[in-house]
Amino acid sequence: xxxxxxxxFDFASTYSYLAAMRIEDAAAAQGVAVNWxxxxxxxxxxxxxxxxxxFNLYPAKGRHMWRxxxxxxxxxxxxLVRPDPFPQNSLSAARAALAxxxxxxxxxxxxxxxxxxGNGRDISAPGTLIDAARSAGLDxxxxxxxxxxxxxxxxxxxxxxxxxxxxxxGAPSFTTPDEELFWGNDRLEDALAWTVxxx
Amino acid sequence: xxxxxxxxFDFASTYSYLAAMRIEDAAAAQGVAVNWxxxxxxxxxxxxxxxxxxFNLYPAKGRHMWRxxxxxxxxxxxxLVRPDPFPQNSLSAARAALAxxxxxxxxxxxxxxxxxxGNGRDISAPGTLIDAARSAGLDxxxxxxxxxxxxxxxxxxxxxxxxxxxxxxGAPSFTTPDEELFWGNDRLEDALAWTVxxx
Numbered sequence: 001x002x003x004x005x006x007x008x009f010d011f012a013s014t015y016s017y018l019a020a021m022r023i024e025d026a027a028a029a030q031g032v033a034v035n036w037x038x039x040x041x042x043x044x045x046x047x048x049x050x051x052x053x054x055f056n057l058y059p060a061k062g063r064h065m066w067r068x069x070x071x072x073x074x075x076x077x078x079x080l081v082r083p084d085p086f087p088q089n090s091l092s093a094a095r096a097a098l099a100x101x102x103x104x105x106x107x108x109x110x111x112x113x114x115x116x117x118g119n120g121r122d123i124s125a126p127g128t129l130i131d132a133a134r135s136a137g138l139d140x141x142x143x144x145x146x147x148x149x150x151x152x153x154x155x156x157x158x159x160x161x162x163x164x165x166x167x168x169x170g171a172p173s174f175t176t177p178d179e180e181l182f183w184g185n186d187r188l189e190d191a192l193a194w195t196v197x198x199x
Numbered sequence: 200x201x202x203x204x205x206x207x208f209d210f211a212s213t214y215s216y217l218a219a220m221r222i223e224d225a226a227a228a229q230g231v232a233v234n235w236x237x238x239x240x241x242x243x244x245x246x247x248x249x250x251x252x253x254f255n256l257y258p259a260k261g262r263h264m265w266r267x268x269x270x271x272x273x274x275x276x277x278x279l280v281r282p283d284p285f286p287q288n289s290l291s292a293a294r295a296a297l298a299x300x301x302x303x304x305x306x307x308x309x310x311x312x313x314x315x316x317g318n319g320r321d322i323s324a325p326g327t328l329i330d331a332a333r334s335a336g337l338d339x340x341x342x343x344x345x346x347x348x349x350x351x352x353x354x355x356x357x358x359x360x361x362x363x364x365x366x367x368x369g370a371p372s373f374t375t376p377d378e379e380l381f382w383g384n385d386r387l388e389d390a391l392a393w394t395v396x397x398x
Contacts, residue, residue: 058247064368068381074398169259170260182267186385
């Protein structure tokens with residue numbers, strides 16, 4: 001059995017988009033499997049007293065982030081559209097991602113990120129989630145309907161609580177089988193190396 | 200003449216330590232010269248309403264940073280001692296760095312960082328700065344005395360104002376001849392590549 005790296009992301013997070021688009025190839029090259037773990041940054045940020053993204057709260061930090069995203073997506077050959085509003089409301093998308101079968105989750109999640117940051121679509125709109133589900137070979141309407149199921153709502157709350165309990169404070173984050181925490185798209189390679197050979 | 204990359208750092212900053220210890224080799228490999236630009240994060244953080252490091256204000260972020268520093272310094276073969284208090288008061292060290300001759304500045308700055316993060320010394324103490332200056336081949340007592348000179352105090356204020364005007368919000372940061380801004384030790388390679396060939 002391959003070692004498994006947990007990939008924690010919020011659909012509203014810019015750098016989660018970069019990680020989502022490259023993690024499967026990077027992990028496969030190391031023989032590592034990826035467990036896609038959607039969660040919500042909002043409740044974690046709220047404990048800091050933040051009511052929006054730190055990229056909005058601190059404008060200089062935000063300006064650098066958008067410019068850095070232009071540079072990074074340019075290098076990766078990915079499109080970049082600045083979502084309006086930013087951050088997007090990622091609640092329904094995160095619930096839907098937990099509702100889809102595990103085997104389809106990576107494709108569904110990449111489709112949501114591509115719709116949001118590649119095409120500027122509103123990821124809180126059911127139509128966006130339906131299209132993303134269909135592109136992943138799923139029944140779009142059925143997936144969109146799952147976002148109101150109590151057990152799915154509860155699963156997302158539990159995932160977010162687990163993220164906080166693991167010390168996660170931003171996204172993307174990665175946790176290894178021995179519970180080492182790595183924060184940020186820039187730490188994906190370190191997290192994979194640690195998964196293969198903990199130090 | 201080689202292209203010049205401006206390296207903006209605060210002596211109190213953990214990731215500035217990592218960048219300081221590797222920037223000359225990394226830049227030389229690209230044929231780039233480095234302009235060492237000490238400044239103070241404090242006045243920039245104060246505009247965010249922060250009275251200390253965000254690594255203290257946000258404990259989960261701080262816990263990850265110290266663990267990440269252990270991993271990064273381990274890989275680089277650098278010692279790591281957690282300064283007490285953290286962050287250190289970097290005012291005198293930054294003034295002294297502006298007072299030393301330009302040719303000796305890199306060696307002086309590395310000696311200050313090594314004393315602080317390698318040996319746990321108090322960088323606000325004149326003795327630490329005297330020792331750092333001597334290790335860089337300078338008159339230690341003379342350098343320590345410069346920290347009270349009005350023109351040196353003013354030069355540091357101007358450097359900090361210039362950093363803010365350039366959009367700098369954290370350290371280390373790098374600015375290229377065409378004023379592209381890169382934040383963080385992880386962006387050093389990108390900043391050097393941009394200096395050689397702006398896109």
